[in-house]
Amino acid sequence: MDTTAPHFGPPEGERELAAAEDIIAQAFALTPEESRAWRQKVEANSAHLRLLREGGSVAATIILIPMGQWFNGRRVPMVGIGGVGVAPARRGQGSATRLMQAALRELRSQGAPLASLYPSTQPLYRRVGFEQAGSRFEIRVQLSGLDFHERTLSLRPVGESDMPAIHEVYRRHAQRQQGWIDRTVYTWNRVTHPKGEIAYGYLVEGGSGIEGYVYLTRRAQPRSIQQELNLTDLVALTPAAGRRLLSFMGDHRSVATEVMWRGGPADPLLFLLREQTYQVKHLFYWMLRVLDVPAALQARGYPTGLSGALHLEVDDDLFPENRNRFVLEVENGEAEVRPGGDGDVKLHVRALAPLYSGFLSPAALQLAGALAADEDSLRTATALFSGPPPAMPDMY
Structure with a gap:
């Protein structure tokens, strides 16, 4: 370990990357396969990883992901924070607080006005100026309640050449929401290549082009031949697109019982349903830090x-x-x-x-x-x- 390296900064060499991987594996109880996948993802996005060095070794890790966040129709530059882990031997000694302080100072010096994260514990982040600022909900809909038969828009699988248009459809939709992020390659990858699953993309088109799309994974249910549809993304720009996508999901009634996606407390697609054949469950509060x-x-x-x-x-x-x-x-x-x-x-x-x-x-x-x-x-x-x-x- 290079004891002359700055106490906070990017990893320097194989030994520090291995130390960071070990910290993350223990902090998040990763399997060996998941640990290797994390390492590959970090190596592909090495500019995002920062380490805190204390006592001649890596004490803590953090990932800083530049993106944007929409507030009242305007995109505000924001840095998403993830991968916060502390070496077991350094726990309870203030390393996490020092890590966060160093990271926030770097972000402010680079001109970032906001930072955001999902907390595993709130007191740590409140100590450095974060506070609850929004929600993430899970929406579960019974497929038996999706009695739609909309076919006016065509539906087909997403192709590679469709991705720029898909990104623009998402951006148009996200801009109208409060708190949604302006995705980067890093965050789009979570939609199209979710961990341990295969995502299938489908889009709906009208005379003016793409009006909506969905990415879904299929999850087998224990001790059953039925599936659960898990949506990693769902966007409809028009009522017809919303009904067409709901019809598409309802068409899976013979093989699946429920469809699930994440969103806000009042998803407009639920307004289209005849009955309240759904549940909206709060999952997390995310936290925001105003840096400037x-x-x-x-x-x-x-x-x-x-x-x-x-x-x-x-x-x-x-x-x-x-x-x-x-x-x-x-x-x-x-x-x-x-x-x-x-x-x-x-x-x-x-x-x-x-x-x-x-x-x-x-x-x-x-x-x-x-x-x-x-x-x-x-x-x-x-x-x-x-x-x-x-x-x-x-x-x-």
Whole structure:
């Protein structure tokens, strides 16, 4: 081990990669096959991996995945965080906190306004400024309830030449959602090549081109000849596309009993069903960290036709640059942020995350003791950050 290497940075050599693989295998209870697959994926995306070195050895790992996230129609640059693991001998000694602090400092220095993750434990991430900011739901539909017979749009398997158009269909759909990610090759691979499964893609077309698509895997049910359809992605841009895809899934009634996908709390496709032959189950809250307060506020979209100004006073234990007063001025959906102002809305950067995403209203944050504001400022903040509940069907 090179003890002269910086305490935080990319892996240097085979020994550090092997140490990182061992940490991840133990942290996530990977099988040898899964461990090798993780190693291959990391080697193909080596720029994403960072290590914390302490005491002459690799103490912890983290993966940083640049992408984007949609808020009120605007793409905000965001870095997804995964692969956080600590060597067993280093647990309970603050290594995870030091790892996160170093990673967040690097991301801010590179200009990233946001970071996001799915937490295995919340106290660690709250210590460095993350907070709950959105949800991930599992939707299960009984195929017996999919009594659709839509055939006006053609349906066919996805071909390699279709991928640019598929990506654009996803982007058009994700832009209308709150909190969905702007996928990269890394995250698209989870859709098209899920771990341990084969995904089959199908698209629906009309006169104007592709209107929707689905990627599905087929899971055999224990002690049964029936299957479960697991959707790694499902997008419909039009009502006809939604009905055609639901018809396609319903056509599997002879071999499957349920279809499952991930999304938000109110999927519009469920609105098309005749009966409530489905369940919507909450899986996770994802967490958000505002790394650069003025940059993040300015990059976000706001309700069109609305104008207003909000005077914020933000506290941040990690970044002194965020520990300041800011004025957010919104005009017809566009924002400008300047330092100064009266600080009428006081909150920690942690509380700014659910306000920013629309996950919690200003009144809810006030009730939780996470925000202090006068009534006029509360009304302005409510109007500026209003929108559908933020959700994220992807993991990374």
